[in-house]
Amino acid sequence: MEALNAIKEVSYALDTFYFLVSGALVMWMAAGFAMLESGMVRSKNTVEILTKNVSLFAVASVMYMVVGYNIMYPADTINSVIPGVSFFLGADNAVADVVSGAEGAPYYSGMSDFFFQLVFAGAAMSIVSGAVAERMKLSSFLIFAIFMTSIIYPVQGFWKWGGGWLDAAGFLDFAGSGVVHMTGAVAALAGVILLGPRKGKYGPNGEIHAIPGANLPIATLGTFILWMGWFGFNGGSELMISNVGEANAVSLVFVNTNMAAAGGVIAALITAKLLFGKYDLTMALNGALAGLVAITAEPLTPTPGLATIIGAIGGVLVVFSITTLDKLKIDDPVGAISVHGVVGIWGILAVLLSNGDATFGAQILGIVAIFVWVFVASFIVWFIIKAIMGLRVGAEEEYEGMDLVDCGMEAYPEFTQNK
Amino acid sequence: MEALNAIKEVSYALDTFYFLVSGALVMWMAAGFAMLESGMVRSKNTVEILTKNVSLFAVASVMYMVVGYNIMYPADTINSVIPGVSFFLGADNAVADVVSGAEGAPYYSGMSDFFFQLVFAGAAMSIVSGAVAERMKLSSFLIFAIFMTSIIYPVQGFWKWGGGWLDAAGFLDFAGSGVVHMTGAVAALAGVILLGPRKGKYGPNGEIHAIPGANLPIATLGTFILWMGWFGFNGGSELMISNVGEANAVSLVFVNTNMAAAGGVIAALITAKLLFGKYDLTMALNGALAGLVAITAEPLTPTPGLATIIGAIGGVLVVFSITTLDKLKIDDPVGAISVHGVVGIWGILAVLLSNGDATFGAQILGIVAIFVWVFVASFIVWFIIKAIMGLRVGAEEEYEGMDLVDCGMEAYPEFTQNK
């Protein structure tokens, strides 16, 4: 008995440590988004996007702690659609509860779970950031971040992961192709529609002008950071590692996550080569991310071979989606809506390929429910912000760049000073 | 009995692994300092600061192994002020000792503890690097690094963490707001005073000229690296994770570390906006680091809400400190003295807000003791180096940049060649 209790304590510690390491890797994705986005924009808007990425993660941390987590995982719920709010981070588990032998006894620190959930909220918000780059006011963005991480993201998170109605309906989304990635992308889409494209992106006769990013090594670094962080994102979402079955499961999730990214790179590279005749680095990077998003809804049941294919389809999709959005004049400087939204939907549907518990109806229901909630709620919030303070910087500010006007400094003062 | 011994072995392995992962994260902070500092200086001094950061970590590793660790954690002590030196890394623990059941039986690998302590010494030395940037001779700096990591840092480390008199006096410093951060900053302050400001930083009529950093994305990356590494820095300093209570404690430390950083970002951003009218990226980054430094002396007893506030106060302080030091003509290109020194003191005092065992007297005693020892010892070492070989590069070398003269290469030869 003494030994069995001691084993429960060690298991608890191991599962907690696994959560914390996974959470630290997901926090690290904030750096990945910051580098990816700052490499993909022009130098004159780089300081602004860096400031935005650091600030949004801070805002997400505070708002998710005070409001969001309590909405997403409420101690009491009103019903399965509208969660209660406790505004409270409870005390952590006592030893007696852990070793009680009771059904549902806690097996890892609740505070480590909070940390893991918090960094997911940060990731969802980071997705929005890139799509509205180079023209949205920083203050307007940060106000949106408050609502996004307090309410919009947590409510649909409650529906699925908090045990709400979508979960009851059989919607499956292991690590958040829908709950995190599509949610971020749909919030971004609502913002982009109200915001409009960057000046000069689309010509009067339908021409699409490429606006190259200023620093592609840093964008590549961002992609590698995200790839690495995704091992925590998907790997941690198994929520347990401390026995043989769970350890095997987490291992398979790691492998499938890597294979999907690899498949996405290769497919996007080939697709872009066939379409454009070039080895397109930014498409390869988006292919990696697309593969990762695609496998996120179900990284456990596919074989590694199938995971590669799921990622590869994501990689093909992202190339076509990016070119299609440009034709629709939806200006997304980093491709976030395509990577996280279009491929997020693919990821949700791809669950059907390997998980026998998934149903087409439930997956579609999840897509529609999340889309409608996030789009409508985001649109209203963006709309109110626009009405009160505006979303967009002035035309001259956009031309000169947001860095000097908003932030008072340049990202690369010595490299661009003569330009 | 067999089972209990086996559990002790697994616990030992888990605690050791937790130490090693934490240590690897702290080693990674060396990259964070290197990126932060190289982004904050001008391109003409970038190779030098990169060389310095790589080299100082190497010097710290060797000197701390040969001398420093043995001073800080001596097998024999002369008394609680002056430690003995063994010049020896002992053999690691035997199984029999681990499972002996004896009071104080080793519960993790001593070699993993050495690794964890070594990377802390590297971090302390990295702090010095930024403050003396753009004008100190590389050779002089590296000679100081030898003394700092062999003697200056370890002696006060022994006083607190090695079980010396400051520990006995009740001084509390969980992960080193004082022992590491203030120590690094005070050593830097002594050097800066003897070194003087960069040419052109302060005008003859008291003007302060901003000298913008050359590469802010890389400085932002450095900050994110430090944020991530701090989970190892503070999280590992709990020193155990293998039971329910310890796992809960480490989890709370992770959360509080993150919340303090978030509070620091938001507070510094708002403070700078109110003072300067701009969203100041470098202040936001320093705010993140200030929040992290502020929570380092006590990341375990505050609630996450209080941790946010402690970090936020750090974020406000750092903005005022940086502007004040400039008025005093103490030229610190990256704000290291403010971030690690001024906010380090705040962190030591903030222990009083949540830890009932802390006393005002003991915390003040710790601040004064560390300050006096580190300042006096560092001043003497810097002074001797200055007398023998000089601290400062020549005026022409400073004007032309240290990179071509000292290092024979440019950091960005194609971006700056016409300037």
Added chain:
Amino acid sequence: MEALNAIKEVSYALDTFYFLVSGALVMWMAAGFAMLESGMVRSKNTVEILTKNVSLFAVASVMYMVVGYNIMYPADTINSVIPGVSFFLGADNAVADVVSGAEGAPYYSGMSDFFFQLVFAGAAMSIVSGAVAERMKLSSFLIFAIFMTSIIYPVQGFWKWGGGWLDAAGFLDFAGSGVVHMTGAVAALAGVILLGPRKGKYGPNGEIHAIPGANLPIATLGTFILWMGWFGFNGGSELMISNVGEANAVSLVFVNTNMAAAGGVIAALITAKLLFGKYDLTMALNGALAGLVAITAEPLTPTPGLATIIGAIGGVLVVFSITTLDKLKIDDPVGAISVHGVVGIWGILAVLLSNGDATFGAQILGIVAIFVWVFVASFIVWFIIKAIMGLRVGAEEEYEGMDLVDCGMEAYPEFTQNK
């Protein structure tokens, strides 16, 4: 009995988690190589090398899964020289097998081992990338990557780590100074010989022209990433952590890995200062990597002091090797052949300094066997690719840079546009 079985499950989970964390750190080395190489080349070839690094890791992942792993660790072997192929990733271990008490019962997830092995194959391929930079066709490189990660690397990996004849002959190579690093370097050497030097590197009268890298902060970052990732590379290669002896061993491996890198930095910095009169950053970075390569064949049996010396000798060697290869007109833009090849050989021989089981004959046999196999096989593959599609871009393309021609974009369009 119940308790002992439960302990086996927790141990299994801990060893698996240790493998996964180690593997994620090694995957992260792909980012390190990408940053190191992209910082060391000229801006006009930067997009190409980034595309190459992302793509090669994807190709390595897929090919190693489908073919390579099955060759390196075959379920059935024809003999100890020629492995069988199963084209199959087996199911993971069942609980009953883990707790069976049988000799050789599985103690960690096979899928986590596959992940760990896969990222090693990626690392071996990444080494090749830098040496052929700035002039090799991307398509030719990626075709070579297919053969390298399917066959060339796995066959010699089978000889040693898969239990083949080199292992039986007593050749010792803990984490792959030979199996990974020398292998990558020898494959690169064969390619470089067939490819020839970059235009302008060597003058008609034997002059050697330095071709400076475009972005040294990013190259330094790459080195720090590799340093960090090496804790997973060497630390994970102990293959177990879950008891006192293994936890102590992994800890010593971490310490020795760090000390060798530190020794390499200091030795290379001093050597270069004595030879060239400058503090040479790129030599310091190569010194760090040389130290790491040198300790990789045996990071467990040396004391930390000896590890420092082994790394330092690597740091001296790499400086002389780089200058010697230039005299031989073997053009290796990032020094990969010296760092991984020449120092890899030193690492294999350095096993003799501390491991009583090593014999001079077996270590030499390993060097020769790996060299001959990898060189001949690589030379044939490169030769066939050259005959069919060519290895080298056209002269004009090389002059203009590969980025615009092959990839259709520039890495830094705003920093270099007037040049």
